[in-house]
Amino acid sequence: MPGSREDFPTEEVHASMKIVRNETGQTREGSDHQSAIASKQHEKTRIDIVVEDNASSSREKRFKSVMGGPEDSKRSQLSExxxxxxxxxxxxxxxxxDxxxxxxxxxxxxxxxxxHKHDLRAAEMLKRLMTKRFILESRQAIEVLYNKIVSEISELRNCYNKNATKKYNDEDLAWMMLVDGCSxxxxxxxxxxxGKLKDLPIKYHxxxxxxxxxxxxxxxxPFRVLELLLEPGFEEGMQMIEQFIGSAAETDPPAVKSDNEEKPAHLLDLLRRRLLGNQTASETEAGKGTGWNSFRNVxxxxxxGIRFKPAKSGSLRDISxxxxxLLGFLKLPRITIDDSTKSRFLNLIAYEMCPEVPNEPVVTSYICFLDSLIDDPEDVKELRRQHVLRNFLGSDKEVARLFNEIATDLVPDxxxxKDVKGKIQKHYEIKASTWIAEGLHSHFSSPWTVLAFLGAVVALFFGGLQTYYTVFPRHN
Structure with a gap:
């Protein structure tokens, strides 16, 4: 069966041939030619049978690789x-x-x-200086901190892609994490x-x-490295880290966090958790609605007749x-736009796309929702006017382009x-609210038109009063 030989690796065929020959034996010297031919044919037949057995074995391995088996589960446990x-x-x-x-x-x-990057080597010497200052301020011995990391280096190594860590032995990798963590x-x-920012050996920019x-x-x-370096004063160090996360968040971070919260994977994960807040899906009115929206932008x-207001919390889930x-109010979390906004949101979105992260693309969905509201600079201007958005980037046109670029090819949850969109759509379909809103916008868009209207109402009132007393004079 020649076809069976081509379906499997050459090594397996050779192994089968050796086994068959050991079983059948060699032809003895002096045997006739016909006996030798018959023996070879018999040997070939046996070889084909064994290869067919290997095919069955290979199929079983393939099935187990999909359906799982003892060896696969053990391997997965070792890799976790x-x-x-x-x-x-x-x-x-x-x-x-970019x-x-x-x-x-x-x-x-x-x-x-x-x-390993050459353009980042200038910071390596500065990191060692900062490491020294951290160790002196924390009053810990460098040997103790190093040994803490070495003791868990196998687990820490598994946090990264294997191709990135295979060139470092355990001691080199532990030293890298010690210096990076302390600095x-x-x-x-x-x-x-x-007042301590000036103590850093780098320029402000x-x-x-x-x-x-x-x-x-x-x-x-890995956040575990920071835990090891902060022991035993972890609580104080955690407050410092929380303050740092709060200063970096584009929205105001929640003031209260859950006591049962799992430890973060790293700083970016902690930032994402603070942006998401402690609200659950039910508290954000998710899961209802028509699924079809005809409205476009702010x-x-x-x-x-819909007005915008800042939400009480900074959670990206706090949208109601x-x-x-005749009037509607859409509440959105405050957001600050600056030069770091695009990079930070894209890295959060990249993190949500990874298979290691639970399938909950909250940041992705938030960006897509904002992108649906912001089409042009006038939309940004209105959100700024309502104190929902703070623009430190430059022109409103740049902010509108930023959201359009970030949301490209994104797929939200x-x-x-869904319920928020459904309520907006229901209000949007009320024609009377649209007519009244358009009339108010056309005739009362400035305080001068409002004053003029009030003056006209007062004039009409006194004019009507004067006409009444002219027709029906009152006598003392």
Missing amino acids: TKWARIPKVPHMLRGTK FKILFEPRVVSVGPYHH LLHFIRCYTTE NAAFAQQDLFLLENQL NELKAA FNSYI SDAY
Whole structure:
């Protein structure tokens, strides 16, 4: 059966041939020619039978690779780590315009992914100086901190892509994490302590770029490293980290966090959790609605009598809509737009795309919802006027373009904000509210027109009063 030989590796066929020959034996010297031919034919037949057995074995392995088996489960257990992995940016986003600026560090590298880059080597000596200052301030011995990391280096190694860590032995990788972790914590301490930013051995503008670098997906340390370095004063260190996250959030971070919250995977994961807040899907009115929306942007909603207000919390889930017959109010979390906004949101979106993260694309859905509201600079202007959006980027046109670029090719959760959209659509379809809103916008868009209207009403009132007393004079 020649076909069976081509379907399997050559090594398997050779192994089968050896086994057959051991069983059948060689032809003895002096045997006739016909006996030799018969023996060879018999040997060939046996070989084909064994290869067919190998085919069955190979099929079973393939079935087990899909359906699972003892060997596969054991292998998966060995590859798992008790801390979430730090993935690389998904392939889908690697074609993003200005990828290097948006996803790669420009001042300082953290972890193994960008450690080798020549343009980041200047920060390596500064990281050692910052490491020394952190160790002296924390009053811990460098040997103790190093040994803590070495003791868990196998698990820490598994947090990264294997191709990025295979060139480092355990000692080199542990040393990298020690220096990166200590310098990172010293940077956070100086950044969040009033008057200590000047203690950093870098310029102010580099400190701003370094802060952006610490929220890139491929520039993260396992949070376990920070835990080991902060012991035993972890609670105090955690407050410092929370303050740093709050200063970096584009929206106001929630003031209260859950006591039962799981430990974050890294700083970017912690930032995402603070942006999401503690609300559940039911509290955000998700899961209802028609699924079909005819409204387009802020100005169309404004024309339908819908006004915008800042939400009480900064959670990206805190979006709600209330309708009062002719007027509606859409509440949105406050958001600050600056030079770091695009990079930060894209890295959060990249993190949500990774298979290691639970399938809950809240940031992605939030960006898509804002993109549906913002089409042109006038939409941005209205959100600014209502104190929902703060623009530190420049012109309103740039902000509108920023959201259009971020939301390109994104797929939101179909249930996200579904009830809010349904309520908006229902209000939008009320024609009377649209007519009244258009009339108010056309005739009462400025305080002068309002004053003129009030003056006309007063004049009509007194004119009518004078006419009445002329027709029906009153006598003392």
